Structures are given as C-alpha cells and as structure tokens.
C-alpha cells in the first residue's frame with residue numbers, strides 16, 4: 001500500500017532519518033514513541049502535507065506527488081490534532097468529508113448515506129445541528145473522526161484521534177473502524193490502545209526503534225528500554241498496569 005524508502009525529514013534538526021517501511025493493505029498499525037519522536041511528522045508525511053527532505057514515499061507503487069489533491073483525498077484521510085475554530089454545524093463539518101466526491105454543487109444519495117453512517121458511528125445524531133464551537137473537546141474530536149469516516153478512504157491516518165474520548169466511544173469507534181477493512185495507521189500514547197493494532201511501530205531518536213506484531217509479548221523490560229523508565233517503580237505507585 002505505502003512504501004517508504006529512506007525517508008528523511010528535518011526542521012532545524014533532523015526529526016526522521018532513513019525511515020524505510022512497507023505498510024500492508026487492510027492492516028492496523030499503531031505508532032508510539034516519546035514526545036517529539038516524530039509521530040505527527042510521520043503521519044503528515046504520509047498525508048502528503050509535508051515533503052521528505054530526501055527519500056521517497058510511494059502509494060500503490062506511485063510517488064504520492066503523482067496524485068492530484070482530489071484523487072489523493074479519495075485514498076487517504078487524516079484525523080489530525082487540529083481544532084476547528086470556524087462557525088460550522090456538526091453536519092457541515094462531517095459533510096466536508098464528501099467534498100472529494102462531489103459532482104458540481106450537489107451531493108449524491110451515496111454522499112448523504114456516508115455522512116449519516118459516519119454521524120451514527122460517532123454518536124453525533126443528537127448534535128448534528130449544533131455549532132462545532134459549542135462542543136466539548138471529546139465531541140469535537142468525534143466530529144473530526146466522523147468527517148474522516150464520511151471521506152470513506154481505504155487508508156485512515158489517525159493522530160491521537162481518541163485522546164479526548166470516553167471509554168464508551170473509544171471502544172465503539174475503534175471496533176467500528178476495525179470492522180471496515182481499511183488500512184489504519186494511528187499514533188497513540190496509550191500503550192493499551194496501541195496493542196490493539198496488528199503491528200506497532202516504535203519511533204525513537206529519529207529512527208524506527210522496532211516494529212512488533214501483535215503476537216509478540218511486550219515485556220515491561222522492553223518498555224523500560226524504550227521509554228527510559230524504571231518499571232519497578234511503577235508497581236510502587238500502582239501504575240504497573242499501564243504496561244500490561
């Protein structure tokens with residue numbers, strides 16, 4: 001699906017160096033790593049919002065620059081950490097997910113169906129006509145996920161998309177996403193959520209530290225090494241369960 005060959009990206013300092021990665025179709029990948037490790041940067045590179053300083057990113061064997069913006073938007077959608085400050089209703093924001101498919105000025109029946117499905121999955125039915133500016137942070141985040149679901153792309157990029165959701169919506173939305181047979185690449189800080197993925201990509205010090213599949217047991221020693229923490233202290237303060 002995606003192929004990254006020796007991708008490097010820097011701001012003032014190198015953020016990602018020589019990242020090579022093959023993303024398989026219809027698999028769920030989580031990305032975890034310490035603050036500043038480059039998770040958002042990697043997702044923005046995959047979304048075509050940033051360009052590698054060197055190296056290449058291919059989507060379905062073509063460089064991502066090959067696709068027009070509209071074509072790309074029918075293949076890849078991103079739930080970013082953005083906060084919408086504009087005066088739109090929930091329904092209007094979710095509808096924006098259908099813009100890449102819009103013929104002239106009108107939505108098709110299919111567009112309306114996708115919008116309604118996305119609203120339902122994200123539990124937004126009762127908030128459809130509310131102004132986005134009046135929502136709580138968790139409701140706001142559900143609107144961004146719904147817009148991405150309405151876009152109905154084979155690839156979903158999620159940047160801490162569940163960070164403000166309560167447990168009910170985390171479970172129901174992740175469950176719905178996993179049943180859709182899409183390729184999902186999601187940055188997480190919550191290790192327990194990251195472990196739902198087929199593969200977990202660990203980013204650290206500008207590199208892919210390790211890629212682990214679901215079958216592998218993630219021992220606390222591994223996390224100690226990865227996050228530079230002393231896991232023995234966690235049990236003293238009742239936090240050892242965060243690694244399990």
Ligand SMILES: Nc1ncnc2c1ncn2[C@@H]1O[C@H](COP(=O)(O)OP(=O)(O)OP(=O)(O)O)[C@@H](O)[C@H]1O
Nearest residue numbers: 011012015033034035036037038039040041042187
């Ligand atoms: N626009 C920018 N200009 C300069 N540096 C930036 C910019 N955006 C991000 N950075 C830097 O790039 C590094 C990687 O940022 P990124 O947001 O990708 O990390 P992250 O792994 O998603 O972090 P977090 O877990 O804190 O969300 C950080 O050190 C950050 O300061």
